[in-house]
């Protein structure tokens with residue numbers, strides 16, 4: 001589903017992101033005693049709906065959940081684990097408004113996705129956007145906004161301490177780089 005095609009070069013990026021989310025899942029599951037294979041597989045599948053949702057990317061978790069459910073049923077995955085995995089995939093885009101009955105496992109699918117969304121590759125992408133052909137004034141505005149957003153991500157509820165620590169580490173590295181850029185832009189005013 002995430003194989004690259006000439007019309008969708010972004011899918012190879014999505015595939016590699018899914019592998020990194022699955023690596024995060026192995027670390028979180030191991031440290032927190034969560035079902036490791038289930039969390040790894042849920043993370044591998046969490047963005048599989050991107051091809052189906054065309055331009056409305058906000059809907060991709062629902063497509064991912066549908067595709068994953070059919071696939072896991074087809075290979076005879078244990079139903080209880082399947083339900084948890086599909087629910088976690090369907091809700092992986094939620095930020096601060098988590099349903100009361102969302103389990104630690106379900107939240108962990110979204111946490112492992114977020115850890116990668118704030119890793120060095122995504123930080124490099126963001127830094128490029130913050131500075132590319134921008135004036136000092138514009139750089140100050142974009143970097144300040146990115147720092148606020150990283151601080152907000154660190155303040156969100158997480159399923160486990162391990163995920164929180166991993167996200168905090170990535171966000172702090174990102175904020176430190178943004179602050180260095182801010183300092184240079186401020187000097188140039």
Ligand SMILES: [Fe+2]
Pocket residue numbers: 046047060061092093113
């Ligand atoms: Fe996603």
Ligand SMILES: [Fe+2]
Pocket residue numbers: 017021046047113
């Ligand atoms: Fe993702």
